[in-house]
Amino acid sequence: MKHSGLLLIVTFIALLFSACNIEKESDYKMIKENFGEIDGKEVVLITLKNTNGNTVKITNYGATVVWIEVPDRLGNIENVTFGYETLDGYLNGDPYFGSIVGRYANRIAKGKFEIDGVEYNLAINNGVNTLHGGPGGWHSVVWDYEVIDKKGDIPVLKFTYNSPDMEEGYPGNMIAEVEYIWNDKNELHINYNCSTDKKTVLNITNHAYFNLKGAGNGDILDHEMQIMASKFTPVDQDLIPTGDNIVVEGTPFDFREPHKVGERIEEEYEQLILGKGYDHNFVLDNDKEVDAIVYEETSGRLMEMMTDQPGVQFYCGNFLDGTQTGHGSRAYNYRGGLCLETQHYPDSPNQANFPSWSLANPLSPVRFIGSL
Ligand code: BGC
Numbered sequence: 001m002k003h004s005g006l007l008l009i010v011t012f013i014a015l016l017f018s019a020c021n022i023e024k025e026s027d028y029k030m031i032k033e034n035f036g037e038i039d040g041k042e043v044v045l046i047t048l049k050n051t052n053g054n055t056v057k058i059t060n061y062g063a064t065v066v067w068i069e070v071p072d073r074l075g076n077i078e079n080v081t082f083g084y085e086t087l088d089g090y091l092n093g094d095p096y097f098g099s100i101v102g103r104y105a106n107r108i109a110k111g112k113f114e115i116d117g118v119e120y121n122l123a124i125n126n127g128v129n130t131l132h133g134g135p136g137g138w139h140s141v142v143w144d145y146e147v148i149d150k151k152g153d154i155p156v157l158k159f160t161y162n163s164p165d166m167e168e169g170y171p172g173n174m175i176a177e178v179e180y181i182w183n184d185k186n187e188l189h190i191n192y193n194c195s196t197d198k199k200t201v202l203n204i205t206n207h208a209y210f211n212l213k214g215a216g217n218g219d220i221l222d223h224e225m226q227i228m229a230s231k232f233t234p235v236d237q238d239l240i241p242t243g244d245n246i247v248v249e250g251t252p253f254d255f256r257e258p259h260k261v262g263e264r265i266e267e268e269y270e271q272l273i274l275g276k277g278y279d280h281n282f283v284l285d286n287d288k289e290v291d292a293i294v295y296e297e298t299s300g301r302l303m304e305m306m307t308d309q310p311g312v313q314f315y316c317g318n319f320l321d322g323t324q325t326g327h328g329s330r331a332y333n334y335r336g337g338l339c340l341e342t343q344h345y346p347d348s349p350n351q352a353n354f355p356s357w358s359l360a361n362p363l364s365p366v367r368f369i370g371s372l
Contacts, residue, residue, distance in 0.1 A: 036087035062099035073300030099139035106346035113349035122169035134168035172198030209337030212296035216330025221262025229282035
């Protein structure tokens, strides 16, 4: 099978994209341009160009990935992730296209949790629940940035955000760092590193939407998906986990062998109706090198995802309706893109049986390496 590929490694999440034989360009390049201004802070767009000549564009608004271009099997380049041409797009109803999501990715039931008997109340933004850190989450702040360019190494684009104690209701001052590395194998590595001064919770992810035919080029129902997960966490009508783990075998959630996304998405299965399609946390087996593979036959593009996180939210754009338009004025339609949001399970702070995602050790900074 001839394909082209992309690898996403998240805190490691790595996205590896592969394709045809690639002529090497000259040097790795990094270009910075102005992308706007918010509250007196400059928003920039940084282009990373690897020696294959393939570019990734990232802005410090939400530490957001705006553009990832990779070749198809014939060498034709397309951008495969959703993004806007201007900052305005990100300020007007953006459904987290490519952004960093924090402090707590996914839902926290009723926006409440307890630590050591103290109840914390978060900003609510999804019915009665909190989604993706709240309305003022990390997707919507301007991050500081620096380029770490050690001789002989691929440069690291590093973003830092100082999140104050009780921001959106979360305890603890937190320093969040996100590093992006776009290397010559068309691998995008995303590393996270957070420290805090109080017991608190954390679940950080990247919310990129992918369409390997090209962003805005039809739906993703024909994409072949493989997820190395033997279980998933079922949800209620508000997409809050019930606390159970269900074995995927015999359900439309069994992607241990490749299946087209659309093959079973309309099956009468309560969990699919609740998520309006796939919008669920898959419990990763975490015993293989690669945790998910996406392949699109017409282009030959293939993406591999690797993570050290215990779960991944496989969301296939069920809430998109074409009102968001991005690069080249293309509309991002219903099920036009899919997300692989590597994460701890949703609502973990309220779910005793889920892997814990609390950061303890008050006053001694805790290093977030992805799998505490
Ligand atoms: C959630 C969806 C939600 C989307 C928001 C996903 O992570 O699982 O339910 O609609 O984010 O854009």
